Amino acid sequence: MWMETFKSFLSIALELTVLFIAISFIINLLQSYIPYEKVEKFLSGKNKGLAALFALIFAFVTPFCSCSTIPVIVNMIKKKMPFSIVMVFLFASPVLDPTIITIMGVILGWKVTIIYTIVTAILSVIIGFLLNALGFESSVKNVVMTGYERETKNFNVKRALLETLNLMKSVYPYLIAGAAIGAVIHGIVPTEWIASTFGSDKWWIIPIAAVIGIPLYIRLSSMIPISQVLIAKGMALGPVMALMISSAGASLPEVVLLKSIFKKELVLTFVASVITMSTVSGFIFYLI
Structure with a gap:
């Protein structure tokens, strides 16, 4: 059993490593062409629909986890960007990571990935504008955070390699941890138990899974290999x-x-x- 688990871990880890390095390097090269100044201009524009679209684009091209998003949020508030647009970015940034979404497409399939991207993007916009309409802008404290400065980039292969290595230092351990957890689930947890307990007919598992996910702090990079194994074991896509x-x-x-x-x-x-x-997204996948 343990030998099978170890083999499963090596297989998952190797696949994720190749994908992660290749995709991260390509994305770091492409980021050199992103006109950040124009993006920030559109984020502050009067056309809220267009600003929301660019908030989603900005969220997609800035691969931040939930914690590293905060300095960017503070910077946007300091620049007096519209509260609704700041909220759209806050919700979208951690879940629209370009590298992880690409890996998700390869591992979980492009249909799932496209639906995931569309659903999370739309819900981020809806929630952001709703919080603004409900007057939550008054709940923002007057704070100052230093240390966040965006550097101007030029097309540079060496720099793209360095940024890929830096990204690996911060994200890759979570990817490997996810592969290890997935391998253990694959080798030890009975398929029949997962299928019967978390199967497609258990709709009530979806809101429970949404609540459980908050304190776990499992990064999206860790969840991809875990999700792959859980789905293969019979867990429904909705709660996953x-x-x-x-x-x-x-x-x-x-x-x-x-x-x-x-x-x-x-x-x-x-x-x-x-x-x-999370719950609404889960039910959308449950119905699909």
């Missing part, structure tokens, strides 16, 4: 996606950081919104 989105969209460390820039009512609303977003 709910768990994936909630664990990536919010975490206890992020909530602690948010308390420094948001008042209590907005922090609680943020957590509730992530759970709602």
